[in-house]
Amino acid sequence: MQNPYMPYPVRIDEIITETEDRNLKTFKFVFLNPGDEDKFSYRAGQFAELSVTGKGEIPIGIASSPTEKGFVKFTVNKVGLVSSYLHSMKVGEIMGIRGPLGNSYPWDTLEGKNVVIIGGGFAFTTLRSSIVSMLDPANRKKFKDINVIYGARTPGMLLYRDELATWERRDDIKMHITVDAANDPDWKYNVGFVPAITEKKAPKADADTYAIICGPPVMIKFTQPVLDKLGYGHDHIIMSLENRMKCGIGMCGRCNIGKEFVCKDGPVFTLAQLNATPREY
């Protein structure tokens, strides 16, 4: 019987401070046992429990893409006991990861479709995984137009800035980067909140166009009416939820919204599914 609570041991290979407030760091992990990387086979949109020995576990979306081999990456906001301790850890230290957990974005449904990615703040991690995966030469032809609307408070709060710049220069993905306010006179992208930019830049709805939204509650609250106005059906709006979790496998009982467990039946749901459940997230 495989023990779903046992983490794979990993070593911290690289730590990147992502944002100007230094509250977001990306951790690159390498598996100590080479066979474990194959067992940790994942799809974009899944998450894992990062296990900091002696402190506990935290559920974090996988930021690396299944197309990137030899490591896994997670971007972690400094919030509580485990994430704060993790932020103080150094390259070379040993910890664990447990997963992959949860469903993923519905890649079978999205194949052959237009994809509109709408992200805000630090909820861009599994969206990065998705973009890198879709842009991989082996995958790009599986999708039609890809639009990305991504906003942060300031330019210095955007995640993965080098990659955003690289994607800006490509012609097979339309990037709409925005900030609430720019203090940088050389800022050459959009200024405005994500809902407003969505209204201006998102393609019109049709049966072949799906929107993936991931961001803080306030962004979701004001973006959803915009998508309604653009005509997106609720089964064409895909969302990834967060809730407090422990087990990650649908057993410990805390992350449910109605009969669905966010950890096992989610974290990805369509808005149509969410409309039928209590909004306990």
Place this chain on the structure above:
Amino acid sequence: MKVMKIDKNDWAGGIGKIQSSYRLYGPVKGDAFHDFKALEKGELPDLNFLNTRISPKSVVYPQSEIMFEYSLDEKNPDHHIMKDAAKDYSPKAILGIRPCDAASFLLVKRNFDTTEYKDPYWIRSYEATTFIGYACNNPCSTCFCTTAGSGPFNEDGLDILLTDAGDCWYAKAITEKGEKLLNAAGWNTIAAGGSLKKIASLKKEAEAKISSLVSTDQLNNKKTTELYEAPFWEDVSFACINCGTCTFLCPTCWCFDIQDENSGCSGVRMKNWDSCMFPLFTIHGTGHNPRGTKLHRVRQRFMHKLKYYVDKYENGIQCVGCGRCIRSCPVNIDIRRVCDMMNSYDPEACACPVK
């Protein structure tokens, strides 16, 4: 299956024999209440009880259980790597468990033994256990097992059913596991032909004594969001103090937490019972709490047992009708009343009668 007759004089001897090949658990009287305990060699279970105050779930699923051990000492080559803690899954038996409590393990099994994931601690412990049930000749006034998928002589989840027939015990072997234990005890006198008839009549008598009932037939047809928004939750939760007694005593409550506990340069990762009654159960790192009020939490408890579970497994409610939460609630919240409110809820109906 066979029914054995156990002479009351052979009782203590048989128990001693069981203890040579099983770790035996049974009801023991404390200051005021009975509870299940591991019996010492030669210690007899005290079957002079209606039911224990706390359910016997901890025999399979301890309140606190170590999963892994680790070292934080960098001189240790395996430092910071989780290692399986030593476990004892040798045969154990629980004697005197009431049929409702035995049935509860089958409900909980659906959570821990799934097609995608298996909780090895719960499953191995459950599989190592032989369940020796004790039929209820005299149910309590708070028992509603007969309408909650169980009953005073219900055999689901049991390996043996013991019936007190006055001058002797009848032991009905229900599974092979049960027969094995009866052999180990040396209880191998086959009861006379009338024993099944006698058990059936005691069963009928006991069932007739259960006067408290719930209706659950409409729960599946109700819309989740409508039940969730029903106005009665305000009233149901008003007196609740979120003490968590109901979830702690409940045989079918399984929620847990995972914690690391360090001592010097080593530590353990463990599973501990947790409760949906506590705000910390669901609070986010940001301080946001999706179940931030006691109304949310009381509603979660009842919706989980009587709606989400019903919809998820399509196999009845997550309750066996033992009545412990009713007996021990300090503010008299009664699951039977809530169940009936949910089962009969009609969002179209006016809250007050129109004259």
